[in-house]
Amino acid sequence: MNDPGFRALEWIAGKNPGDPPVIRMLDQTRLPYEEVYVGIRDHREMAEAITSMRVRGAPAIGMAAAYGVALGAARMEADDVDAFVNALRPVSDLLAGTRPTAVNLFWALDRMQRAAEQARAGGGDIPAIRERLIAEACEIDRATFESDIALSEHGAELIEDGASVLTHCNAGAIATGGYGTALGVIHAVHESGRDIHVYVDETRPRLQGAKLTAWELTRYDIPFTLISDNMAGHFMARGEIDAVIVGADRIAANGDTANKIGTYTTAVLAREHDIPFYVAAPLSTVDQKLASGDLIPIEERDHEEVTLIGDVLITLDGVTSANPAFDVTPNRYISAIITERGVVRDPFDKGLATQFEEHDRERT
Amino acid sequence: MNDPGFRALEWIAGKNPGDPPVIRMLDQTRLPYEEVYVGIRDHREMAEAITSMRVRGAPAIGMAAAYGVALGAARMEADDVDAFVNALRPVSDLLAGTRPTAVNLFWALDRMQRAAEQARAGGGDIPAIRERLIAEACEIDRATFESDIALSEHGAELIEDGASVLTHCNAGAIATGGYGTALGVIHAVHESGRDIHVYVDETRPRLQGAKLTAWELTRYDIPFTLISDNMAGHFMARGEIDAVIVGADRIAANGDTANKIGTYTTAVLAREHDIPFYVAAPLSTVDQKLASGDLIPIEERDHEEVTLIGDVLITLDGVTSANPAFDVTPNRYISAIITERGVVRDPFDKGLATQFEEHDRERT
Numbered sequence: 001m002n003d004p005g006f007r008a009l010e011w012i013a014g015k016n017p018g019d020p021p022v023i024r025m026l027d028q029t030r031l032p033y034e035e036v037y038v039g040i041r042d043h044r045e046m047a048e049a050i051t052s053m054r055v056r057g058a059p060a061i062g063m064a065a066a067y068g069v070a071l072g073a074a075r076m077e078a079d080d081v082d083a084f085v086n087a088l089r090p091v092s093d094l095l096a097g098t099r100p101t102a103v104n105l106f107w108a109l110d111r112m113q114r115a116a117e118q119a120r121a122g123g124g125d126i127p128a129i130r131e132r133l134i135a136e137a138c139e140i141d142r143a144t145f146e147s148d149i150a151l152s153e154h155g156a157e158l159i160e161d162g163a164s165v166l167t168h169c170n171a172g173a174i175a176t177g178g179y180g181t182a183l184g185v186i187h188a189v190h191e192s193g194r195d196i197h198v199y200v201d202e203t204r205p206r207l208q209g210a211k212l213t214a215w216e217l218t219r220y221d222i223p224f225t226l227i228s229d230n231m232a233g234h235f236m237a238r239g240e241i242d243a244v245i246v247g248a249d250r251i252a253a254n255g256d257t258a259n260k261i262g263t264y265t266t267a268v269l270a271r272e273h274d275i276p277f278y279v280a281a282p283l284s285t286v287d288q289k290l291a292s293g294d295l296i297p298i299e300e301r302d303h304e305e306v307t308l309i310g311d312v313l314i315t316l317d318g319v320t321s322a323n324p325a326f327d328v329t330p331n332r333y334i335s336a337i338i339t340e341r342g343v344v345r346d347p348f349d350k351g352l353a354t355q356f357e358e359h360d361r362e363r364t
Numbered sequence: 365m366n367d368p369g370f371r372a373l374e375w376i377a378g379k380n381p382g383d384p385p386v387i388r389m390l391d392q393t394r395l396p397y398e399e400v401y402v403g404i405r406d407h408r409e410m411a412e413a414i415t416s417m418r419v420r421g422a423p424a425i426g427m428a429a430a431y432g433v434a435l436g437a438a439r440m441e442a443d444d445v446d447a448f449v450n451a452l453r454p455v456s457d458l459l460a461g462t463r464p465t466a467v468n469l470f471w472a473l474d475r476m477q478r479a480a481e482q483a484r485a486g487g488g489d490i491p492a493i494r495e496r497l498i499a500e501a502c503e504i505d506r507a508t509f510e511s512d513i514a515l516s517e518h519g520a521e522l523i524e525d526g527a528s529v530l531t532h533c534n535a536g537a538i539a540t541g542g543y544g545t546a547l548g549v550i551h552a553v554h555e556s557g558r559d560i561h562v563y564v565d566e567t568r569p570r571l572q573g574a575k576l577t578a579w580e581l582t583r584y585d586i587p588f589t590l591i592s593d594n595m596a597g598h599f600m601a602r603g604e605i606d607a608v609i610v611g612a613d614r615i616a617a618n619g620d621t622a623n624k625i626g627t628y629t630t631a632v633l634a635r636e637h638d639i640p641f642y643v644a645a646p647l648s649t650v651d652q653k654l655a656s657g658d659l660i661p662i663e664e665r666d667h668e669e670v671t672l673i674g675d676v677l678i679t680l681d682g683v684t685s686a687n688p689a690f691d692v693t694p695n696r697y698i699s700a701i702i703t704e705r706g707v708v709r710d711p712f713d714k715g716l717a718t719q720f721e722e723h724d725r726e727r728t
Contacts (some may be wrong), residue, residue: 032679032680033677201594202568202670202678202679203594204566204568204592204593204594205592207678207679210671210678210679210683211678211679214679214680214683215679215680218680218683223684224683224684225684225685225686226670226671226679226683226684226685226686227670227685227686228568228569228593228625228626228670229568229592229593229594230565230567230568230593230594230625230626230629231625231626231686231688231691232629233626233628233629233632233691234625234628234629234688234691235686237628237691237692261592261594261595261598262592262594262595262597264597264598264601265594265596265597265598265629265633268597268632268633268636269629269632272632272636306566306590306591306592307574307590309673309674309676309678310673310674310676310678311676312673312674312675312676313397314566314571314574314575314673314674315396315566315571315574315575315578315579315590316396316578316579316582319574319578319582319588319590320587320588320589320590321589321590321591322589322590322591322595322599324595324598327595327597327598327601328601
């Protein structure tokens with residue numbers, strides 16, 4: 001499989017020793033009209049970029065948070081090592097406060113915190129801790145890309161030649177480590193030479209399907225049909241959809257999955273039509289601490305995302321609206337969860353736990 | 365119940381004998397930003413208004429078609445009565461070609477054709493046939509309003525005090541005879557002094573929920589929450605929706621119902637959550653000639669309705685999209701169909717046939 005060659009974010013080291021690093025970020029709020037890269041210089045700019053969704057998608061948010069800590073550390077001075085490590089806490093807290101649902105954010109921040117503490121425990125000085133944090137962020141980035149590739153290969157085995165697949169939101173290269181999760185699976189099928197057609201839910205309110213998935217699929221030359229979210233049931237009833245595949249923002253230990261609002265509806269429709277419903281996500285999206293999906297916090301975003309499209313007010317001024325950014329799909333609607341370690345089916349709690357055990361065993 | 369006082373369309377006779385009549389039409393493409401009334405002077409302008417959805421909603425389309433024939437007849441000259449009646453055929457055909465799904469259109473045109481033929485058979489001259497056609501159109505208008513009132517009363521009995529009800533698209537006063545069908549039921553509950561809260565699906569692609577239903581509910585002072593269509597499942601799963609009520613564009617003899625795209629999805633979701641799903645429509649929306657819903661023609665509209673919102677292109681230029689304007693909800697998802705003659709439940713074919721028999725008996 002080929003690297004699509006565009007990244008949500010990229011670490012750019014300073015040209016000369018002592019020059020501050022910068023993250024080169026594809027500003028996803030300006031796609032598909034403009035491909036604009038912005039420079040993110042510190043953790044505050046990174047927090048703003050996550051909140052405003054210049055970077056989005058759970059795996060990419062994890063990477064962004066890790067790089068945010070690394071940027072903060074790169075620019076931070078302190079009198080001694082303890083003060084330095086302590087000063088990382090507010091950096092981490094700022095980033096943790098950006099978005100509540102995608103667990104990769106907290107997972108990455110935990111990893112960065114542990115990396116700093118390990119470096120200190122190993123006797124590292126401030127430059128050594130900085131280096132360790134940069135290395136850890138780059139390692140998260142690299143591992144996330146590898147997870148994309150691995151899970152896309154596993155998922156591609158589930159999709160038949162000539163299949164028509166529905167996806168919701170964008171779980172592509174720009175949302176992940178650089179290849180994609182749900183869209184990575186689709187891309188892998190295409191790269192293997194098999195035919196695939198994609199129904200792309202536009203994904204109201206922010207239209208990530210229309211704006212981002214359509215843009216990526218055009219890049220990959222994969223044929224697709226853009227639809228309003230409410231058309232999926234119609235096309236399923238007509239037998240035109242063979243599978244649904246989506247990413248995830250947080251998966252509970254039992255497999256219940258939070259993903260972009262509207263995902264749950266596609267899952268209910270898929271079951272009603274006996275169509276397999278697949279979730280593709282790295283293990284870093286699985287929150288083992290949560291027993292079930294009803295414990296996942298659901299972000300409520302600005303209601304103007306619903307009432308304004310571009311500058312167009314689509315309703316009367318002052319109307320009451322709701323904007324839950326995610327919903328939870330209970331595990332009983334999910335045919336399989338595809339991770340970098342393979343395909344998990346019911347009972348999901350057991351399957352996911354086994355994958356974590358394997359993962360932990362390999363790391364020790 | 366009070367007349368809301370605004371009409372999709374209204375027949376305005378000429379001031380002096382011989383002055384041509386005109387239809388005063390609320391231009392629904394400009395709501396909710398502007399309340400603009402346009403004058404429709406002949407059947408060609410009426411056909412354009414139906415195609416471009418200045419007037420929409422199945423019962424209102426039926427009225428518009430009837431008035432379109434009346435306008436055509438009012439301005440038409442012919443050498444004799446036979447030539448006059450024959451010349452009505454292309455007028456009717458032009459109107460019949462505007463939109464394929466709402467059966468009220470064809471029902472109204474049939475009634476107008478029969479009225480002309482009856483007037484001729486009764487020995488009427490051209491002015492008498494003209495008068496008869498105008499009277500028939502006004503009678504369709506009046507009867508449609510009465511149906512709205514009657515079915516809204518029947519439907520209101522199904523909704524409990526304090527209920528939260530989801531509706532899709534707009535089946536309000538401006539889509540019907542002047543009181544509403546699905547929204548008429550909601551309005552009747554409100555007018556009876558009971559509490560009701562409405563979840564309003566924005567209804568992509570043309571956003572009739574956000575633009576029209578939100579506007580009407582604001583007028584009636586009925587509290588509501590505007591949501592993206594893909595949020596309905598989320599709120600149902602949280603127990604926040606007690607019933608779904610929608611209008612219809614065509615109901616087959618067995619109760620299968622074509623309505624605005626996305627209706628089928630809300631029906632599947634409703635059943636999954638054990639929430640009653642109601643269809644409210646006059647008998648003129650029931651097509652007894654069609655045994656089941658798979659025979660209902662589904663209009664495919666301009667794809668720019670999906671890719672453009674106002675002037676905002678929401679995806680890449682040239683993207684392939686789909687735009688089926690309606691979907692079909694099989695009768696097994698429908699808890700009840702509410703008509704002006706009461707509430708029909710499974711078996712729908714029998715219940716609807718009984719209502720038609722009663723209707724025919726009263727007319728003879």
